[in-house]
Amino acid sequence: MTSDFALQVPAELETALQLKTVQYLVTKRPWLDLYGVNVRPVAPYGSASRRVNVDPALIHRCLPDELLFEVFSRMAPYDMGRAACVCRKWRYTLRNPIFWRNACLKAWQLSGMVENYKILQSKYESSWRKMWLLRSRIRIDGIYVSRNTYIRAGVREWKVTNPVHLVCYYRYMRFFPSGRFLYKTSGQTVKEVVKCMNFRASKTEGVFSGRYTLTDDKVEATFMYPGLRPTMWRAFLRLRGTTLGANNRLDLLSLSTSKVNGDGIIELEEDILGSVELQEDVISHQRGLAPFAFVPFEEVETSVLNLPVEKMDYYVPG
């Protein structure tokens, strides 16, 4: 007997069944059972070759992968994230880094393309998906709301001996990818305010426009209250999320206003901090520093933040 049984087999002519009959003559080699069996690589679950029957979904029957790709490339990143949970085919399609690269480059366009690529390599192992998930970003698809309440003692009237008012007001911030933002303080709820949070209304409605910068998870935002002696409003904020990658909270770390000399205002559009000469009297604000909660535009009508103060006396953004 030759040591290698396989050599004796006239290639592919004998079936595995016949080999078994001469088993007693040879050393046991169980893998020989595989001869004649049609071994193929296992196709991914849900792929066309694995399924014998037709895919019940019309969209899968009609659209080849490249057309499905086209549909996905027109979705917002948040819709893509949910679409990845629909079925295997969609998940595989959405693994394509191009989707996430586009989302990332849009979200951090302020950093610039070169810087984004550098950060991608140094911090996120060249994975755009990871960067999208882990790097802090300011959301532009909605409005950040900080709901503040305080108690004010009222004046004694008639039979009311010890009146107390619960006062509620909101800070609103809406960010734009260009590096500008809009700010408004108001007693109105979010569904009213969202209508005037645009640059067109920014002159009349008490909406102020300024500029912000984002470094890691820190946001620095400044704008000018106009007037004869302009006041600079300046806030330091920190981005976080209730879940990983949500970026739906903005903690207000510090808030200050300061009078500035008139000289710097000409260059206000360029760089507020660089051109303005600060005076000594910086007022640091200690009240109304409730964290901002993010309300996407689709949620503006239904958000709990619309509840009046008698229905919700205190809001914990979490």
Next chain:
Amino acid sequence: MSSSAENPTLTTEITKPSTEIATETAQSAKKINLKTSDDQIFEVEESVAMEFATVKSFFEDAPSSTDTVPLPNVPAKPFSQVIEFCKEQIKFKANPDETEKKKSNSEFVKEKTNEDLVEMIPVANYLEIKDLLDVLNQAVADRIQNRSVEYVRSFFGIDNDFTSEEEALLREEHAWAFEDVDED
């Protein structure tokens, strides 16, 4: 007004050799027969048919052919809707009005069922009608905007082929996308 109307004809005369102009003017009112995969023949005005880049190149390759153009990848039902779209588009070619065009596009999309939209995409792709493909892809993407996973599945009739453990894991991984989803 009259001068601006003359200018375009002037430029075409310069850029195109004279023989082609002759055939083009002769064909201007002509109809073209297009045969779909299920053997239906559509008689389409030439101006509409020229919106289909695939058909156009067919005629560029063989300008003299007058036979029916076979469209083996195109079923009749979505094709009739594609023709409807292209007829609308041609109106905007003469006087481009972006807002009107957008309005007409969104109306076109609005009255279509999901099946219609999805079936039209491969047709638009095969015929290389870029405008329509853009409109359709956007429309499909918009229809599932801000919707829950379950909604999307039932919307497109997609089977959930994840195991429950896998799905739980995936949802955890994508938790950031599940904030603030619309009610189904």
